[in-house]
Amino acid sequence: MHPFQYQRATSTAQAVAAVAPEPGATFIAGGTSHLDLMKEDVHRPSRLVDISLLPLKQITALAGGLRLGAGVSNTAAAAHPEIQRRYPVVSEALLTGASTQIRNAATLGGNPLQRTRCPYFRDPAQPCNKRAPGSGCAALGGINRGHALFGASDACVAIHPSDLAVALAALDAVVQTTGPRGPRAIPFPELHRLPGATPQVDTTLAHGELITAIDLPAFAGRSHYLKVRDRASYAFALVSCAVALEMDGEHVRRARLALGGVAHKPWRLPAAEALLVGEKPSEKLFRAAADAAFADARPLEHNAYKIPLGRNLLVQALLETSGLQALAGPAGTAFAASVGGLAGTFPAPY
Amino acid sequence: MMDAIGQPLERADAHLKVTGAARYAAEWDLPGLAYGAVVVSGIARGTVRAIDAKAARRTPGVLAVLTHENAPRLRPLPDKLGKVLLRGEGGMTEARQPLQDAEVYYAGQPLAVVVADTHERARHAATLVGVTYDEQPPELAMTTARRQARPATFLGSPEEKLQVSIGDPAAALAAAPVRLERVYESAVTHHNPIEPLATIAHWEQRDGADFLTLYDTTRFLTGVQQIAAGAFSLPKENVHVICPFVGGAFGSKGWLFAPPLLAALAARMVGRPVKIEWRRQDMFTVAGHRSATRQTLALGATPDGQLTALQHDTQSHASLVSGFAEPCANLSRMLYQVPNLGFTHQVAHLNLPSPSTMRGPGETVGGWALECALDELATELKLDPVALRLKNYAEHNPETGKPWSSKHLRDCYARGQALIGWEKRNPVPRAMREGRYLVGYGMATTMYPAGRNAATARATISADGQALVESATHEIGNGARTIFRQISADGLGLPVARVRFELGDSALPPAPNTGGSVTTATVGPAVLAACRNALRALRQLAVRDAQSPLFGAAEEAIEARAGRLQLRAAPAQGEDYGAILRRARLPAVSAEGSAKPGPEKKQYSFYSFGAVFAQVRVDEATGVIRVARLCGVYDVGRVMNPPTARSQLLGGMTMGLGATLMEETSYDPRTGHPVVRNLADYHVPSLADTPEMSIEFLDNPDPHIGELGARGIGEIGCVGTPAAITNAVFHATGQRLRELPLTPDKLLRAATRA
Numbered sequence A: 001m002h003p004f005q006y007q008r009a010t011s012t013a014q015a016v017a018a019v020a021p022e023p024g025a026t027f028i029a030g031g032t033s034h035l036d037l038m039k040e041d042v043h044r045p046s047r048l049v050d051i052s053l054l055p056l057k058q059i060t061a062l063a064g065g066l067r068l069g070a071g072v073s074n075t076a077a078a079a080h081p082e083i084q085r086r087y088p089v090v091s092e093a094l095l096t097g098a099s100t101q102i103r104n105a106a107t108l109g110g111n112p113l114q115r116t117r118c119p120y121f122r123d124p125a126q127p128c129n130k131r132a133p134g135s136g137c138a139a140l141g142g143i144n145r146g147h148a149l150f151g152a153s154d155a156c157v158a159i160h161p162s163d164l165a166v167a168l169a170a171l172d173a174v175v176q177t178t179g180p181r182g183p184r185a186i187p188f189p190e191l192h193r194l195p196g197a198t199p200q201v202d203t204t205l206a207h208g209e210l211i212t213a214i215d216l217p218a219f220a221g222r223s224h225y226l227k228v229r230d231r232a233s234y235a236f237a238l239v240s241c242a243v244a245l246e247m248d249g250e251h252v253r254r255a256r257l258a259l260g261g262v263a264h265k266p267w268r269l270p271a272a273e274a275l276l277v278g279e280k281p282s283e284k285l286f287r288a289a290a291d292a293a294f295a296d297a298r299p300l301e302h303n304a305y306k307i308p309l310g311r312n313l314l315v316q317a318l319l320e321t322s323g324l325q326a327l328a329g330p331a332g333t334a335f336a337a338s339v340g341g342l343a344g345t346f347p348a349p350y
Numbered sequence B: 001m002m003d004a005i006g007q008p009l010e011r012a013d014a015h016l017k018v019t020g021a022a023r024y025a026a027e028w029d030l031p032g033l034a035y036g037a038v039v040v041s042g043i044a045r046g047t048v049r050a051i052d053a054k055a056a057r058r059t060p061g062v063l064a065v066l067t068h069e070n071a072p073r074l075r076p077l078p079d080k081l082g083k084v085l086l087r088g089e090g091g092m093t094e095a096r097q098p099l100q101d102a103e104v105y106y107a108g109q110p111l112a113v114v115v116a117d118t119h120e121r122a123r124h125a126a127t128l129v130g131v132t133y134d135e136q137p138p139e140l141a142m143t144t145a146r147r148q149a150r151p152a153t154f155l156g157s158p159e160e161k162l163q164v165s166i167g168d169p170a171a172a173l174a175a176a177p178v179r180l181e182r183v184y185e186s187a188v189t190h191h192n193p194i195e196p197l198a199t200i201a202h203w204e205q206r207d208g209a210d211f212l213t214l215y216d217t218t219r220f221l222t223g224v225q226q227i228a229a230g231a232f233s234l235p236k237e238n239v240h241v242i243c244p245f246v247g248g249a250f251g252s253k254g255w256l257f258a259p260p261l262l263a264a265l266a267a268r269m270v271g272r273p274v275k276i277e278w279r280r281q282d283m284f285t286v287a288g289h290r291s292a293t294r295q296t297l298a299l300g301a302t303p304d305g306q307l308t309a310l311q312h313d314t315q316s317h318a319s320l321v322s323g324f325a326e327p328c329a330n331l332s333r334m335l336y337q338v339p340n341l342g343f344t345h346q347v348a349h350l351n352l353p354s355p356s357t358m359r360g361p362g363e364t365v366g367g368w369a370l371e372c373a374l375d376e377l378a379t380e381l382k383l384d385p386v387a388l389r390l391k392n393y394a395e396h397n398p399e400t401g402k403p404w405s406s407k408h409l410r411d412c413y414a415r416g417q418a419l420i421g422w423e424k425r426n427p428v429p430r431a432m433r434e435g436r437y438l439v440g441y442g443m444a445t446t447m448y449p450a451g452r453n454a455a456t457a458r459a460t461i462s463a464d465g466q467a468l469v470e471s472a473t474h475e476i477g478n479g480a481r482t483i484f485r486q487i488s489a490d491g492l493g494l495p496v497a498r499v500r501f502e503l504g505d506s507a508l509p510p511a512p513n514t515g516g517s518v519t520t521a522t523v524g525p526a527v528l529a530a531c532r533n534a535l536r537a538l539r540q541l542a543v544r545d546a547q548s549p550l551f552g553a554a555e556e557a558i559e560a561r562a563g564r565l566q567l568r569a570a571p572a573q574g575e576d577y578g579a580i581l582r583r584a585r586l587p588a589v590s591a592e593g594s595a596k597p598g599p600e601k602k603q604y605s606f607y608s609f610g611a612v613f614a615q616v617r618v619d620e621a622t623g624v625i626r627v628a629r630l631c632g633v634y635d636v637g638r639v640m641n642p643p644t645a646r647s648q649l650l651g652g653m654t655m656g657l658g659a660t661l662m663e664e665t666s667y668d669p670r671t672g673h674p675v676v677r678n679l680a681d682y683h684v685p686s687l688a689d690t691p692e693m694s695i696e697f698l699d700n701p702d703p704h705i706g707e708l709g710a711r712g713i714g715e716i717g718c719v720g721t722p723a724a725i726t727n728a729v730f731h732a733t734g735q736r737l738r739e740l741p742l743t744p745d746k747l748l749r750a751a752t753r754a
């Protein structure tokens, strides 16, 4: 870790003013992602501007939707009755992420901005274009079991690790920010970018641009999250899937699908979404959508398993969201979202 | 007298631990303490050309930067420590003293220590040290490594031969009516105790001589003491090692000498006590691991399931400065009655960190391969897996011909079958379902050698009627403080509440390292001997004291009960311990006692046994496996304390579950850097992965292992569990997965192939 200045922001304007002019300055919210990277010597900020005391902790109603303050904790958001009721995909994604302790500290603004879990990014002794531009991508020819199927480049095959971001992408959430150039609204699918030749840049945010809130637009359909991981709890996704389904009677009016664990950003599936519209839910239909979803997957040496896994997961998520199959647990809980459930005798004792 | 032994006593140190009062190595506070941060190698093979520490030395608070160029010289590690071979092929540990030369053998190897007045400054300055290398391409693959060894023995022990052929396995295999040959592969796994490595080193002048105190995370106080004394050319008495609590070890922290020596070097250099706390990342390079293995199992059998041949060939890997061989044939050599039995062990020397023992070294992954192969044979022969094992039940040790000291394995199988409902399952693979899940049952045999070593203890009875018993053994979470307190209480004829047991200090009467599941059988008898000697001293005071009601009595006529010496024939005639001492104007009596194994070792073959049964649930679409139930029935001799014993087995089974389903450290195939370096990526089982476990002991005292009748329980839980789960996955899915861990990708790949 390197020496740094620390200051507490007293207002959003002051926070932006403190970070914007100093290239090495960053915001810190819960610190659960940022501090780890500082201890790993991956991040070397010159100044930490602590935004955790800013009044960004409200969840308020908004034109049929909800506005979630960027400082709301993952725990508080997951437990919020309106989120539970109207956007279970958000609660499910949050509750399958990290651990209770981390979720208590983590914030909605920080979570989508956590950096990749690619082990090469986290080890300063190894090449990584995201950490040290121009040094090369060690994952490309190394251990890439956890890496991207879609949208990767020769410079970077890392994935984005956030669960929440996958749910927000499926809901077309809107990110509210304020920055050196004033406030703006960013459609969630445009928050993250693909690595291209500049994988060091994760998002479309400007330096010093502060997320103040995340808006969930009005949504009257069913939503659901499913996550597969290497252990039953407290692990990042191998592949995850968020579904937001709106019906017209027996037919799909609108379907939005996003995958986690497969790309540098939450991966929306427009081809599969289009296939579903106007159709009656069936396993056959869902299989066709899943095939379309993975048609242009580009596996690396160790991650081809994500293709059958992702396809099956997408089908399962659609079956459960559409009601053709029962959820594995109550909607809005980790039990609904965790594939495989708890060890122990079946059915799981939730 | 066994009043306290066998009782479900609460852990003696439970309160200290949950309130944070238990002091771990990194928590000692010494005046003037300085902090060391270690700079590790960024390459896996080559030579350090230069270390540029100018920027680090200029950093405020930095006291020194130690490198191979300026560090004090150390004498080399001895070849052996006691009977244990330390260095060379088949040896225990890394044979390299830290900071003595410029060679780099693996990535993450310590190259420099930055010492500063605060932890933060030391860490920061460590990032400013620049190292340049003359780099060579590392050797990282077992199959192509140029240096391959076939060590004759494990750790130099004549009883643990690593290359054996009995009968003619090759011919018997060729002639066998049924033959099966399979390759099993297991991943590198790390102990990852919650407490990382740490040492505080403190040099003083005592009586004009150098004196070194080490607070170290060790389960081998006297080993660290001897090695440090040897390295710095000090008499053993001038090194004091202290470690009252170990925050988990699991096979690590036993034979790691470089970390305490680094702290001692740093402290010597700056003339202040120095603490080095290792980072979690370093635990993947300096703390030892279980090597990956590639094992070939060949079985020959008659159509009705009689084994005629068994050949078990293991390939593991060590570093270029270690000869450790994972002894995978430990079960194959003794579990079944096979006339033609062969096994070999080959070690590839790679530019990867040095391996070490890890809970059930050899047994955990070697037993997995054997017990999976048996399951495959049972399928091939259409035999029940339990029936196949009973058919080949060994009535005596097949390798040595010696009788077992005690073996009730048949009872373990029978009880395990009943617990899991074995007979109620549909034995056909892929035939059982629960909703969207495939369900399967599997079983495996487990065993662990029941060793015993020499140890010494001291018992002190005070005039206030309290007693203190001590030995330089270790509390690694195994419950040592608790069960030796119970044994002491019975040995002294005192209620447990009046007895304290202390350990964790090299100044106490010597005990060996805590490892190999030998501690109860080793230290327990020494504790009893010390207690007996202390009581004898007390008796002698009483019978010679004219004022004692026991004056003139024959010593044999006196018994110790509830803090009193009394006549066996007339218990009312006697007095309490305190009265005897107070009249003699003695504050206490104290006596040492030693115990060591006797001729029984030559007469009997000592093993613990058990049977593990698993039920799993598999979601084939995603490759996700969950263990629904795990039942273990163990024949481990007499149980000292059911809850602490159960915890040992529960922990062992959980660790076995982790090794089966999720634990894996990979190294980059080109650079040799670990690509799993933290506990987010190194998955140990969470509660959600761990089912309710049925754990039972037969509780048959071993008549030959010593008067306690207790064999070890520390490791046997880890063994057996992996094969039981793997076999259950086969029963559920019809897929034989032969590569640990069984993560979702493996099952998906197998399902895609099928």
Ligand SMILES: Cc1cc2nc3c(=O)[nH]c(=O)nc-3n(C[C@H](O)[C@H](O)[C@H](O)COP(=O)(O)OP(=O)(O)OC[C@H]3O[C@@H](n4cnc5c(N)ncnc54)[C@H](O)[C@@H]3O)c2cc1C
Pocket (backbone or CB within 6 Å): A026, A027, A028, A029, A030, A031, A032, A033, A034, A035, A036, A051, A070, A071, A074, A096, A097, A098, A099, A102, A105, A106, A107, A108, A109, A110, A111, A112, A113, A114, A161, A162, A163, A164, A209, A210, A211, A212, A234, A235, A236, A237, B679, B680
């Ligand atoms: C062991 C472990 C396991 C985990 N498992 C999961 C998991 O399974 N799924 C998952 O989704 N996550 C997981 N996480 C990640 C965790 O959820 C994130 O670390 C957390 O959500 C980040 O929030 P924070 O408030 O702590 O962010 P911080 O660490 O404070 O900040 C993260 C980044 O966001 C920036 N930032 C924070 N707030 C704002 C803002 N309002 N505006 C602009 N920039 C901002 C910071 O500058 C920093 O760059 C895990 C983390 C750990 C340590």
